[in-house]
Amino acid sequence: MADVPVEDIKKLRELTGVGITDAKKALVESAGDFDKALAAMRKKGLTKAEKRSEREARAGLIGTYSHDGRIGVLVEVNCETDFVAKTDEFKELVKDLTLHITSMEPKDEKDLLEQPFVKNPDQTVGDYVKEHIAKLGENIVVRRFNRMALGEVE
Secondary structure (H helix, E strand, O other): OOOOOHHHHHHHHHHHOOOHHHHHHHHHHOOOOHHHHHHHHHHHHHHHHHHHOOOOOOEEEEEEEEEOOOEEEEEEEEEOOHHHHOOHHHHHHHHHHHHHHHHHOOOOHHHHHHOEEOOEEEEEHHHHHHHHHHHHOOOOEEEEEEEEEOOOOO
16 A cells, blocks of 8 residues: 555644554545545545435434524434534534534424535535434434524414
């Protein structure tokens, strides 16, 4: 195997959640091109995420967000275990979803997952969730959400 910088291996590992060996292998296969290696690992991770989608997710968190007391969001995000639900990565995912729902006003589950993610418009919310599935190794489901704005009538 060709030599690749340890910093690149660490960075790729942090971004994708893969092991050191897989990160190094991806960098070697991409001839040291970090962006190509990252794209390959994300694609591989998304494939694994799709396989995990069949597993039951009943643990998780209910996230809340209130914007100046005028807009409020509740979102239920499920995973497979309490262990994952308590991780900082999962909590950050739930927080990001509440912020996205607040600003982008999705109408239902399908609309939410197809929208460009507010923090990174180059990826959809669905891909952002799948990225976390790959990183955390469990199925993750946005079960339901509700967005309320002061004065709005359904």
